[in-house]
Amino acid sequence: MRPRSRIALRIFTFNALLVFLPVAAFSLLGSYERGLVDSLERALAQQARLTSAWLGQEAEAAGGRSGPRLDARLADKVLDSIGARRTARFRVVDSSGLLLADSSDAGAAADAPSPSGREPLLYRLFSEPARLWRRLLPPPAPSLASADFYASAGPRLLGDEVREALAGRYGAATRVSSGGQVSVTLYSAVPILAGGRVLGAVLVSQSTYRILRDLYAIRLDIAKVFLLSLAAAGALSLLLALTIVGPLKKLGEAAQAALGGAAAPGTGEAASAFPESRRTDEIGDLQRSLRSLVLRLDERARQTESFAADAAHEFRNPLAAIRSAAELAELAAEAGDRSRFHKAIIEDVERLRSIIEGLRRLSLVEAQGGRGAEGAVRAMVDAEAAARAACERERERLAREGKALDFSVEAKGRPSLLTDPAALDVILDNLVGNAASFAAGSVRVTVEAVEGARDKGQGREGAQARLVAVVVEDDGPGIPAEHLARVFDRFFTWRPGEARGCHTGLGLSLALALARSEGGDIEAGNASAPPGARFVLRLPQAPRD
Numbered sequence: 001m002r003p004r005s006r007i008a009l010r011i012f013t014f015n016a017l018l019v020f021l022p023v024a025a026f027s028l029l030g031s032y033e034r035g036l037v038d039s040l041e042r043a044l045a046q047q048a049r050l051t052s053a054w055l056g057q058e059a060e061a062a063g064g065r066s067g068p069r070l071d072a073r074l075a076d077k078v079l080d081s082i083g084a085r086r087t088a089r090f091r092v093v094d095s096s097g098l099l100l101a102d103s104s105d106a107g108a109a110a111d112a113p114s115p116s117g118r119e120p121l122l123y124r125l126f127s128e129p130a131r132l133w134r135r136l137l138p139p140p141a142p143s144l145a146s147a148d149f150y151a152s153a154g155p156r157l158l159g160d161e162v163r164e165a166l167a168g169r170y171g172a173a174t175r176v177s178s179g180g181q182v183s184v185t186l187y188s189a190v191p192i193l194a195g196g197r198v199l200g201a202v203l204v205s206q207s208t209y210r211i212l213r214d215l216y217a218i219r220l221d222i223a224k225v226f227l228l229s230l231a232a233a234g235a236l237s238l239l240l241a242l243t244i245v246g247p248l249k250k251l252g253e254a255a256q257a258a259l260g261g262a263a264a265p266g267t268g269e270a271a272s273a274f275p276e277s278r279r280t281d282e283i284g285d286l287q288r289s290l291r292s293l294v295l296r297l298d299e300r301a302r303q304t305e306s307f308a309a310d311a312a313h314e315f316r317n318p319l320a321a322i323r324s325a326a327e328l329a330e331l332a333a334e335a336g337d338r339s340r341f342h343k344a345i346i347e348d349v350e351r352l353r354s355i356i357e358g359l360r361r362l363s364l365v366e367a368q369g370g371r372g373a374e375g376a377v378r379a380m381v382d383a384e385a386a387a388r389a390a391c392e393r394e395r396e397r398l399a400r401e402g403k404a405l406d407f408s409v410e411a412k413g414r415p416s417l418l419t420d421p422a423a424l425d426v427i428l429d430n431l432v433g434n435a436a437s438f439a440a441g442s443v444r445v446t447v448e449a450v451e452g453a454r455d456k457g458q459g460r461e462g463a464q465a466r467l468v469a470v471v472v473e474d475d476g477p478g479i480p481a482e483h484l485a486r487v488f489d490r491f492f493t494w495r496p497g498e499a500r501g502c503h504t505g506l507g508l509s510l511a512l513a514l515a516r517s518e519g520g521d522i523e524a525g526n527a528s529a530p531p532g533a534r535f536v537l538r539l540p541q542a543p544r545d
Contacts, residue, residue, distance in 0.1 A: 036211050041172065041186050044088055048190040048204040051090060054078055055202065056194040068194035070094060075101030088206035091149075092192075095200055097156040097168060148176050148185065148205070156320040157203060165189035165201035195354050247283045251290060319473075322348045380542055381421050383468045384411035385448045390428035391445060394436050404441055412448035415468040418542040423514045430507040431472045431522075431535050438476030438533060446471040449541055466541040467520075473534045478526040485525045488512045515539065 007311075055070065055078055061067035069211040075092035079101050085405040150157050185207045192199045209459065254274055274291035277284040320346050329341035391407040398405060414476030417424065435443045452465035479487060486492045490509045512522050520539035527534040 012233070012241075033211060033215055034206075037184070037186070037208055040206060040208065040211070041174075041188065044186055044188040044204045044206055045170070045172070045190070047086075047088060047090075047113060048188045048202045049084070050205070051078065052190040052192045052202045054094065055192045057190065057197055061195045063195075068197075068199055070100070070194075070199040071415040072100040079103045088204050091157065091203040092251070092519065093157050093162060093166075093200050093203065093204075095156045095198055097162060097166065098250075099155050099157055100200065105427050131286065137421060149173075149187070159187065159189075161187050162201055162203060165191045165203070167191075168193075168198050200207050247279075247287075251283075255290065268427055299432075302402075311450040316340075319352075322352075340483065350454060377419055378420055379415045381419055383415050383417050383470060384409065385409075386417075386421075386424050386428055387432075387445045387447055387470055390432045391443070393429060393430045394443075397433075399466055400435065405436055406442040407445070409445045409447070412446070415447065415449040416470055417539050419539060423518055425537075426535060427511045427514050427522075428470070428472075430511040431470075431537060434507055435472050435474035435476075435533065435535070439474035442474055442475050444471075444473045450538070452538070467538045468541045470537040470539075471534065472537070473527050475532045478531050479533050481526060484524055489524070497514075511537075 028240065048350050055075065056068070058078060059068040059075055062071075062074055070092075077355055079090050079092070084101070090101075091099060092101040093099055134233060140159040149159060151480045153159075159173060160170030168191050170191075171187075173187040175185050175187065187203060187205045189201050189203045251274075274287055276291070277287040281289070285350060325341040325344040325348070327347070329338045332338045332341060390410045391409055395405070395407055432445070443502055447468065447470050450467050450469045452467040483492075483494050487494075490506060495521050499503075508524075513539060514523050518539055522537070523536045525534045525536070526532070
């Protein structure tokens with residue numbers, strides 16, 4: 001089963017990884033502890049050397065001519081002089097290992113850990129894994145019942161480090177002790193030299209309990225930081241889930257509702273699933289983009305439905321006429337009547353063919369979304385030459401039908417276009433052909449360079465676009481005011497006193513779609529003098545060298 005929110009899980013996982021920074025600090029405490037123990041051992045050795053040198057000088061002074069002498073009184077005097085300034089336990093032994101003086105009262109370990117109270121629950125919670133680890137992997141030496149190795153050794157101290165010191169060498173030992181917490185006690189033994197011989201040894205010892213006590217406080221603080229970090233990570237994850245995952249989930253549900261048919265396409269209701277967002281972040285941008293996409297798809301759906309309805313309406317009449325003519329031709333007794341009906345069928349079939357071809361070309365252009373024909377190659381085209389070619393093609397077509405009109409082309413300058421030549425030919429053929437079908441005697445075409453609207457992205461005042469205007473006028477009846485807004489609609493045609501014939505009402509729609517795909521436009525109107533229809537094609541002018 002797929003988790004309800006994979007992004008929320010990833011957010012929490014990422015934030016939880018940050019929490020492990022305090023965990024890393026726990027592992028560093030081990031290295032920190034080892035460094036403290038090494039420093040403590042060096043300090044003990046230094047204290048032992050200083051005390052040994054002091055006792056050697058005192059022994060030489062006390063012995064006089066009889067030679068250096070080390071006894072319990074002298075050892076007590078030196079240790080008493082050190083007094084409370086000591087942090088370790090000092091013991092002085094003679095050459096046989098007999099204890100002469102001890103800085104701890106009654107031989108108790110000065111640095112032994114005091115009985116500890118009840119550990120906090122938080123510390124027990126975080127220390128239990130370490131305790132389990134110690135139980136599975138015990139320390140290298142067994143723990144002692146007391147914090148001091150020499151607690152039950154009697155009057156003579158003969159540990160390995162003391163033997164080394166009595167032999168004239170530096171001796172050191174590290175022994176595990178227990179008392180509340182597992183700790184170690186460090187022992188440093190230095191020989192007391194006087195008169196070229198070893199009079200005894202100074203044994204300095206100190207438990208690492210104080211270090212462990214400080215580390216205990218540090219570990220407890222880190223545990224608190226860990227819990228606070230975990231709580232902060234959870235709160236941050238919840239905040240991110242509410243501000244990111246929640247809105248994204250709503251957008252997904254809205255998209256599913258739109259895809260699932262919650263709103264009928266083409267009705268404009270689908271956009272209601274994506275209301276206007278006031279958010280200024282990426283989620284707000286995404287919601288606005290989805291809304292724009294849905295609106296555009298909804299508009300395209302309305303256009304498709306309208307296109308299908310118009311096409312069905314246009315197909316209905318020719319098909320009905322064909323069926324009626326076919327039935328009448330079957331019932332007609334005279335050959336002339338059958339021939340007339342067959343001719344009508346052929347004309348209606350031709351009209352259907354024209355409609356289908358016009359729809360095909362128009363749908364291809366509209367499918368490009370105003371980006372021009374896919375794969376079209378743009379070239380430099382002389383606007384005047386293209387207009388004259390369109391007029392010549394229309395003149396030849398009319399000649400084949402036994403008709404004649406006066407075509408005139410006037411150019412102001414030699415403007416050029418950077419466009420698709422095939423698209424330009426279709427546009428001009430439709431404009432000139434439409435004018436010729438209404439003209440009483442003449443069609444006039446004017447080509448000139450004009451200034452378009454200012455481009456707001458070009459400086460403070462803006463730069464004007466350079467356009468080429470191709471004006472096609474006829475001397476026909478003109479366009480009634482009530483039809484000016486409809487002349488570019490698909491299948492709309494108005495021809496007073498004339499049967500519709502093969503006029504599909506798609507020519508001007510196709511011309512406008514092609515013009516817009518080439519970055520231009522077409523404007524319909526009426527000429528003032530002489531009267532007639534007036535169409536103005538505007539296309540971008542080719543850049544000058």
